[in-house]
Amino acid sequence: MLDPLPPHPFAKHVLRPVASLDLLFNLKPTSEPLFPHAEQLAHLLTCSHQPYVLQPFKRYVIQPSNLYAGVLCPHCSRVVMHYFHRTWHCPTCGKPDASAPVRVLEDYARLFAPYIRLNELVAFLKLPDRFAARRFVKKFNFETADKWVKLPVN
Numbered sequence: 001m002l003d004p005l006p007p008h009p010f011a012k013h014v015l016r017p018v019a020s021l022d023l024l025f026n027l028k029p030t031s032e033p034l035f036p037h038a039e040q041l042a043h044l045l046t047c048s049h050q051p052y053v054l055q056p057f058k059r060y061v062i063q064p065s066n067l068y069a070g071v072l073c074p075h076c077s078r079v080v081m082h083y084f085h086r087t088w089h090c091p092t093c094g095k096p097d098a099s100a101p102v103r104v105l106e107d108y109a110r111l112f113a114p115y116i117r118l119n120e121l122v123a124f125l126k127l128p129d130r131f132a133a134r135r136f137v138k139k140f141n142f143e144t145a146d147k148w149v150k151l152p153v154n
């Protein structure tokens with residue numbers, strides 16, 4: 001017959017909480033709540049809950065005019081890409097990337113608002129004109145309403 005294993009050096013730390021749980025499970029239900037102010041606390045938490053509003057310009061004291069417009073090359077991360085032949089091309093590495101502006105618009109949505117006007121889209125992405133902006137919106141199936149475009153938010 002094999003000798004029993006010696007107890008684990010931390011066995012007493014593990015066994016004590018398990019014994020405490022057994023004690024809790026064996027408690028008889030009473031009419032008095034375990035935490036008398038739990039309901040009041042839950043009500044206060046529910047009433048105080050509100051969505052977190054990201055305000056990076058206010059928090060980091062940045063002016064929106066200090067931001068650079070345009071689509072940065074995801075490969076170089078320094079160079080603004082040029083739009084021609086219906087896609088973006090990097091003037092340094094020469095790589096085209098049609099989805100690069102989508103990431104830029106996700107940043108725009110986080111910084112400003114989840115909606116953008118077509119003329120703002122032209123300026124922010126440095127598109128040649130509003131017709132290119134409309135083709136861009138149609139290509140990526142962005143929702144539109146009048147002159148507004150709903151941006152992707154991740």
Ligand SMILES: [Zn+2]
Binds near residue numbers: 074075079090091
């Ligand atoms: Zn590049």
